[in-house]
Amino acid sequence: MTMRETLIAATKDFNLQLSEKQLSQLERYHALLAEWNxxxxxxxxxDDEGIAVKHFADSLTLFNYYDIPQNARVIDVGTGAGFPGLVLKIARPDIELTLLDSLQKRLTFLDAVLQELNLDANLIHSxxxxxxQNMNLRESYDLAVSRAVAQLNVLSEYCLPYVRLSGWFIAFKGSAEGELQNAKNAIGIxxxxxxxxxxxxxxxxxxxxxxxxxEKVRPTPDRYPRPNGKIKAKPL
Incomplete structure (x- = not known):
């Protein structure tokens, strides 16, 4: 099957169904990903099936469980090649998306994809x-998402500071067995x-x-997030 056919089959029972335009956008995204990779x-x-299922469909599973408000401010922390954030934007163009990554070359790729697909997002190199700790970003998003490869206690320190009160952080994980228990102290702090x-x-x-x-139920104390060396040396 083509990537498009695989994606249609993989998402046939999902809550959010992709339009022809969105499928075409994801096809172009896939082509650019292969070219730039x-x-x-x-x-x-x-491979086509891996991209369709493990990147695109995986990102879209968010809509099977959560109702994202119209025009929500969403930040994808450590977005990499744009998963899940850019896929969410394709599926829900109303969201106000910020893609944050530490590598400029990834953001250059994402900018090329956004222009090709005629979509807009804020790209932040950081x-x-x-x-x-940037006051223009801190506690200003309805939703933070991340598929970054980090333990949940570390990922929470990276992501929760961006979330406004009553907003959410949603972590995309593989098997998270044991991580949640180890992260409860960090999440509370x-x-x-x-x-x-x-x-x-x-x-x-x-x-x-x-x-x-x-859910963000209290403001994050000013001292968090700490410098990266301290986060890694002494996780919460």
Whole structure:
């Protein structure tokens, strides 16, 4: 099957159904990803089915469990090649999206994709912990999302500072067994509260996935996020 056919099959039972325009946009995104991946390391997953299921469908699972408000301000922290943030924007062009990453070359790629797809997003070149101390970004988003490869206690320190009171941070994880228990202290210190945990299997044997929803119930103390060295040396 083509990437498009695989994506249609993988998302046939999803809450949000993609239009022809959105499918075409994802096809073009896939083509640009393959083209740019030859010049820089954007993804280790390169086959059509892997892109369709493990990147695109995986990103879209958010809409199976959560209602994202119209015109919500969303930040994807450590966005990499744009997952999940850019896929969410394609599916819901009303959201006001910010893509944050520490590598400028990734943002250059994402800017090219946005222009090609006629979409807009704010691109921010910053380390996550530095952006979290930026008063223009701190506690100003309805939703923070991340598929970054970090333990949940570390990921929470990177992401929760961006979230406004009563907003959410949703972590996209593989198997998160054990991580949640280890992260509860960090989540509490940072002003969060675990609201829901969704465990599911991606279609087409795409693997086990977990979405962890953390609500922002108190402001994050000013000292967080700490410098990256301290976060890694002494996780909360």
């Amino acid at each position: 030859e010049k820089m390391n954007l993804t280790a997953i390169t 380390r996550a912990e530095e952006g979290g 940072l002003g969060g509260k675990v609201k829901s945990v969704q465990n599911f299997e991606l279609p087409m044997d795409g693997g086990s996935r977990t979405l962890i929803e953390i």
